[in-house]
Amino acid sequence: SRLWVAALGAPLFAAAPFVSTSALAQTEITVQHALPLNSHYGAGAAALKENFERLTSGRYRVTEQRNDNEREMVESVQIGTLDCTVTSTGPVGNFVSEVRVLDVPFLFRNTAHARGVLDGEIGQGLLARFSSRGLAGVAWMENGFRHLTNSRHEVHVPADVQGLKVRTMENPVHMRAFSTLGALPTPMAFSELVPALQQGTVDGQENPIGVIVANNLNQVQRYLTLTGHVYSPAILICNPAMLARMTPADRAHFMTAAKAAATANRDRVTEDVNNGVAELRRRGMIVTTEVDTAAFQASLAPAFAVYERELDGALLRRIRDWH
Numbered sequence: 581s582r583l584w585v586a587a588l589g590a591p592l593f594a595a596a597p598f599v600s601t602s603a604l605a606q607t608e609i610t611v612q613h614a615l616p617l618n619s620h621y622g623a624g625a626a627a628l629k630e631n632f633e634r635l636t637s638g639r640y641r642v643t644e645q646r647n648d649n650e651r652e653m654v655e656s657v658q659i660g661t662l663d664c665t666v667t668s669t670g671p672v673g674n675f676v677s678e679v680r681v682l683d684v685p686f687l688f689r690n691t692a693h694a695r696g697v698l699d700g701e702i703g704q705g706l707l708a709r710f711s712s713r714g715l716a717g718v719a720w721m722e723n724g725f726r727h728l729t730n731s732r733h734e735v736h737v738p739a740d741v742q743g744l745k746v747r748t749m750e751n752p753v754h755m756r757a758f759s760t761l762g763a764l765p766t767p768m769a770f771s772e773l774v775p776a777l778q779q780g781t782v783d784g785q786e787n788p789i790g791v792i793v794a795n796n797l798n799q800v801q802r803y804l805t806l807t808g809h810v811y812s813p814a815i816l817i818c819n820p821a822m823l824a825r826m827t828p829a830d831r832a833h834f835m836t837a838a839k840a841a842a843t844a845n846r847d848r849v850t851e852d853v854n855n856g857v858a859e860l861r862r863r864g865m866i867v868t869t870e871v872d873t874a875a876f877q878a879s880l881a882p883a884f885a886v887y888e889r890e891l892d893g894a895l896l897r898r899i900r901d902w903h
């Protein structure tokens with residue numbers, strides 16, 4: 581996977597010659613995520629850096645790096661070669677299976693529903709599950725509602741999806757939905773997506789507006805349909821040993837900074853939703869807003885039956901009924 585340093589903090593005490601060496605000691609925390617600096621994950625990482633460095637008076641330095649293989653990042657956090665990642669839940673269910681309920685299509689009615697569930701008892705309960713898998717689920721963040729793009733034709737109804745080769749995340753819940761619709765789901769890491777679209781290995785992909793805009797996917801995809809077929813949560817996951825090495829006061833500062841990061845990230849998602857569709861039209865995409873959502877939901881009935889059986893059916897109903 582490609583990995584490059586997106587931003588390095590300025591050395592805070594570089595110009596303070598009379599400070600003793602121990603006062604200079606700085607602990608570095610590296611946070612990786614899959615998107616450009618100018619994106620909703622970038623906004624979250626920047627807020628984490630700004631707040632945590634300020635609250636710890638520069639004793640910590642946060643470095644933001646880009647790595648567009650989310651499974652790899654979660655693995656690295658688990659084994660401790662990476663401190664933290666902001667990732668979609670795409671690969672997370674393979675580590676903490678309980679999280680898979682959140683990946684069910686058409687589960688959340690709107691953003692308020694999703695944020696309310698994640699910030700409440702259900703979301704916090706799911707974060708608590710990470711510790712038994714060698715991970716710390718620190719805070720829910722947001723990727724956003726996913727929409728379908730493709731290079732072949734406009735999509736209005738489920739029949740339009742039939743036979744389309746669609747790149748999905750490495751997520752069995754999403755893959756089942758696409759195969760139930762008659763598409764040919766092709767799971768791959770985000771790092772492989774653009775070459776796969778260029779070479780015609782896949783016809784389409786699905787991602788939130790902010791991802792499509794920030795990665796210029798309009799250059800490789802002509803049609804965008806506002807399917808909003810699934811909410812895509814994101815999460816800040818850290819290595820538990822790294823957090824355990826902090827003093828309790830610094831850990832509390834880290835949690836405060838994580839909250840600020842989630843707020844900045846969600847605000848940017850909202851901004852992208854408000855402006856992004858017009859921007860993609862300006863860049864030449866053909867945008868379909870008339871989508872037969874009820875028909876998509878009806879076509880997914882066989883998949884919903886499997887989710888009820890294979891995932892936590894009671895939890896799915898609690899999420900659906902949340903007000």
Ligand code: PAF
Pocket residue numbers: 614615650667668670723749769770786787788791812
């Ligand atoms: O499609 C994906 O893999 C994810 O939505 C992305 C773009 C890496 C952001 O989390």
